[in-house]
Amino acid sequence: MIVGINCGHTVSGTVGSGAVGFLNESNETRRVGYKVMEYLRAKGVTVVDCTDDYSSTVSGNLKKIVDKANAQPLDLFVSIHFNSGGGRGTEVYTYNGEVFKQAELVCENMAELGFINRGIKNGSNLYVIRRSNARSMLIEVCFVDTESDADLYNEVGADRIAEAISDAIVGEKMEEELTMSQYEELKQMISEQTARVDVLQNEVYKIENPMIYNYIDDNMPDWAKEAVRWCVDNGIIVGTGSGLGLDDTKLWTCVVMYRLSKTLK
Ligand SMILES: [Zn+2]
Known part of the structure; x- marks a missing residue:
């Protein structure tokens, strides 16, 4: 040409x-x-x-x-x-x-x-x-x-x-380029979506890998320690040898039992 x-x-x-x-x-x-x-x-x-x-x-x-x-x-x-x-x-x-x-x-x-x-x-x-x-x-x-x-x-x-x-x-439609504001908007959308994915992945991770508390130590939440101690002392829960094996639901169950015992006294 x-x-x-x-x-x-x-x-x-x-x-x-x-x-x-x-x-x-x-x-x-x-x-x-x-x-x-x-x-x-x-x-x-x-x-x-x-x-x-x-x-x-x-x-x-x-x-x-x-x-x-x-x-x-x-x-x-x-x-x-x-x-x-x-x-x-x-x-x-x-x-x-x-x-x-x-x-x-x-x-x-x-x-x-x-x-x-x-x-x-x-x-x-x-x-x-x-x-x-x-x-x-x-x-x-x-x-x-x-x-x-x-x-x-x-x-x-x-x-x-x-x-x-x-x-x-040469017979070409010009390649469209993003304007600066369109680019900023897109960047913002991507970072928001990425943050959402991070939160979801975190939730999924928690469901698939529940926190297990084997000992009454610093890892265990403070709100549960007293109740778990009481349950162990009263033989309500017994360790397996490799720890107590308590997940969040079980911690909460210990707390409920502990409080119940107090109201029954
Ligand atoms: Zn002219």
Whole structure:
């Protein structure tokens, strides 16, 4: 698979540079775009960098971008931009608004990151879409002049956005990752369940391994000692040679008998 990636516009502050608002389009297209290229190469995709940093005119910039794209037999050409003019979310432009999987996945993966899905739109009037030979899409990541979009962009970060786009290009739905709060919630649930299991195991252990008191010593509960002593002295319980063999129920029985003897006196 050969994919052409264009970081939209020339570099910031030159002829043909992008929109500036809460974000600088030329700078951010490069932050996202070069990460997309890196991630695609890691996925085994052959990447052609179709970025043009300097041109004397806007039309010259557009022509150089398309010339780079058309110099290779690309399977897909992707131009990365940021929107302006007020609005929120991600939109993708294709020739005649054609809906194809990678374009749909860009919108879906970006929505996964919290960006509003503005859908696929007709980009036939856009030079890079109209003139590139390969199937193409122009991604408007989000709005540079909408503060909430810029905040979300900064919070999510260029790397995650590049991951969302590169996954979409190779036809993958982005792997869902837990948010920090979901992670904390899950951790809390696991520790609560673990504590419950510990309590249950302890109960089961006690049932399977009842405490046996063989001697009137420190192991025996204080509340039972006097009663057990009385039972032994009166021959009510007799040791087996290896101890008295009393469990909790028998201790309690000794106590009941001892108290009963007192009331009968
Ligand atoms: Zn742009």
